[in-house]
Amino acid sequence: MPVISRDEVAHLARLARLAVTEAELDVFAGQLGVILGAVARISEVAADDIPPTSHAVPRSNVFRRDELRPGLEQQQALAGAPAAEEGRFRVPRILGEES
Amino acid sequence: MNTAATRELMDYDEVVERFDPVLGLEVHVELNTRTKMFCGCSTKFGAEPNTQVCPTCLGLPGSLPVVNRMAVESVIRIGLALSCSIAPWCRFARKNYFYPDMPKNFQISQYDEPIAVHGWLDVTLDDGSTVRIEIERAHMEEDTGKSLHVGGTTGRIHGADYSLLDYNRAGVPLIEIVTKPIVGTGARAPIVARAYVTALRDLLRALGVSDVRMDQGSLRCDTNVSLMPRGVVTFGTRTETKNVNSLRSVERAVRFEMTRQAGVLAAGEKVIQETRHFDESSGSTSPGRRKETAEDYRYFPEPDLPPIAPSPEWVEQLRATLPELPWQRRQRIQREWSLSGEELRDLVNAGALDLVAATVEAGAPSGEARSWWVSYLAQQANARGVPLDELPITPAQLARVIELVASGELSNTLARQVVDGVLAGEGSPDDVVAARGLAVVSDDSALIAAVDSALAAQPDVAEKIRGGKIAAAGAIVGAVMKATRGQADAKRVRELVLERCTS
Amino acid sequence: MNTELTRLTAAELAAKIHSREVSAVEVARAHLDRIAAVDGGADQGVHAFLHVAADAALASATLVDEALGVGSAPASPLAGVPLALKDVFTTLDMPTTAGSRILEGWRPPYDATVTRRLRAAAITILGKTNMDEFAMGSSTEYSAYGPTRNPWDTSRVPGGSGGGSASALAAFEAPLAVGTDTGGSIRQPAAFTGTVGVKPTYGGVSRYGLIACASSLDQAGPCARTVLDAALLHEVIAGHDPLDSTSIDRPVPAVVDAARVGAAGDLSGIRIGIVRQLGGEGYQPGVQSCFDAALRMLEKLGAELIEVNCPHFEYGLAAYYLILPSEVSSNLARFDAMRYGLRVQSGFEESAEQVMAATREAGFGPEVKRRIMLGTYALSSGYYEAYYGQAQKVRTLISRDFAAAFEQADVLVSPTAPTTAFPIGDKVDDPLAMYLNDLATIPANLAGTAAMSVPSGLAEEGLPAGLQVMAPVMGEAVMYRVAAAFEAARDADQGGPVIHRVPESEVRA
């Protein structure tokens, strides 16, 4: 059974933007280990030459024409926002790359 | 503190003596489709914030993407123009990372299955030599929204109190064109980088797929640079400089990174693999925030979008729509105008090729058109400190001036005055001619009167001419020209003088 | 209160409304009264609904009556019939929460395609039904707004994630409901509540406006108390939608005709495959005996029974619990406190990143977090091939198993779920035990094939069990035919529909 450490859980939580508590780290470490143990048997299936399926019902070349379609009014777009200012979504300061 | 940042830069000549640079260029191009990549919202630049949005490009729960056919056609045409192979089957993938300007917190992009791969672009440098830049791939993705940072130092992300987000740009179709590592350019690396982006811009413009406005962000370049000590063949650690927003900056950013990395390496330190930002004002790069954890984008095939499988017929149809590409056009022009390689290069370097071509298209002979643009008009542009194509005269207007000269209605001297008038905003060439009264006097009766009065004023000279001293006619011609303020056709005046003296 | 109206099928109600025997408003009011009487809330009652839109329902019904009053033809065969909509579809005039705290009170600025089609068909939308948070769960206990209770025994779960829709049907709060099925979320609750639930072919019903759980598995479908009612609703909501790129651009199978043909009771010439891997060990004895009785009945109807072998089905659960969390981890990334929904912020100093993490921690329940973490793990570099990649290959093998089985049989059958409804609280802290509920339903989601559950009878403690009928991609017609034939024969044999044996819910004064 793959063992998932608290550190790994903490890393996953960071990647997934979940501010998990110390107590949850232990709970999730245990539960993820159990679940991964249960799904690990997937590796038993010899499938080297089997193509993966990403879309169960195959389709291809599904396009739309380059034609304008009415969208939302500004106030509709912002109606659900936790905060807005000057027609824009107001969000806490962004730490990171300048773009 | 980042000690590497304070390391001394190495002198450029020394850099290229000791190191071989390796370049990698990633260009993001916003397509000029009417609507976004995955929804029917407008892509128009400069609208009020959050007025060109819908559930899909706002990433609202339940919304789904649908691919814009025109965007796919554009990328296939770009791929073909870059001599890429078009994948017979490809998919979109999700690139997962959290960032507030990305409404879904994943970007729909292409990962290991891009639509166009393995092409090239031949780039001609100012000295006439050509460098073939190999293209790794061109793929489709979607642009992000725009953030405005409030508080702290205005507009800067660091120290801002909060940010304001506008998603009008989110979902605009973006084509990412990535080169293979460019090696062996040595001291020319910065100009190769610039020439590549210039050539790519010209190509995209010729294809009509993008506005290619670097100032508006519809063409953006990231420059990857690393150095290998001379004789070493394994690549060094590279940095990726973002925010390079003009052709000149591309050249400067590459040059700066070369001198900076050389300084770091010479000090016995290691170049850190990181994203850096180019500062236009200082011409230097600075490190972006380093992530505590390695990037892990957790790519997987986009389940909401079926694969794209361009049929060979479709690809050939699109190939047939390719316009004359910049290099094909240059070859044709060189042939048609009977130019030497050097003459063509001068035209290109002067930024006059398109202008001359347009002037020729408007009916002027190529020789005249070329000489106007590269001499008199180039001087005028220089004097005004503007690029040639910003002079307030159109190729059609110039073609009209050339036509007036050819028909004898203007002398060369007058033609320059007409051009001056157009440049001064006095209207069309015909307006200037009329307003300034510059037409060559071509009415024989008026000229005859002028000739007769000149002959009468100088009877001794008239006598000489009548006596067969034809050379004496010059004095009379000069007098007539003076009397008509240069508007007479000197050749015709001479004919008339001789006529009057022999009849 | 007119309880009689709430006992009628959708087809019967439609007939009465369209013939002006009763008004759509009366029908709507009867169901709203019934909801008021039995639905209760988080602490008591059925708690099938998260939001009841009484005014909008009555207004919509009034329009139906007015149109009929001036002699217009009904907008659809179900015009004026009430319906309960799973709270996973966006609705302009009602909040949409997907059972999550993170979307509490969110008013979408757009209607899902399913919502639009229901409105266009003049179906009366009564409100939004409870569900496991973001459709993750098999008991509706993972709703942030409290569990839904099973009308057969209110100490038991109704199944999930669509427990709200299924309980609304079984409690006679609505004759029709719409659910979504990612790994069994329509079929398993149908089995647990003695109702009919259909997962159409993947792409058969538009996902536009359906808050995604796992995009490659999610499928909306009709829920009802009879096969014919499900078929009528199927034809309303199914069909190509240009806003969903995975939507199938082909005519909707003629399921209403098929249900009517099936009800005539002749299955001769139909080959029915019994999936060897779906039954026996791990299946409750009463569930198994209901299934065996169903097989005998199908045979009596003239069908030919054969056993089929689907060797890779046993890996379905593992593949599913890798693919689903992976897609979930990506689909749920958008709930980040920036543009809509909950924002948890304790001070101005906090960065966007911190606010995102705090909000997601507070706004998501434990099962959602567990699956996000599992999916993040399965997709991360170094693990992708072993987990996600391998799971996608198993998916191919399961599709091949189906293809081979459908060479031999027109439809496949199995018990819908291994057990009957279990007590509330029994499995809530044991993820693996909970996941086993979906053993028999998952293969159809992985392969995108059609499947449905129809009540097969009562098992232990008088609780209903379901018969699952599975058909190939776009093979809904034969599936409905078999289900309708079985339903008619079972009702005849057992002296009436299974649902009529549901205990009368306690009606508050």
Ligand SMILES: [Mg+2]
């Ligand atoms: Mg990219």
Ligand SMILES: [Zn+2]
């Ligand atoms: Zn949009």
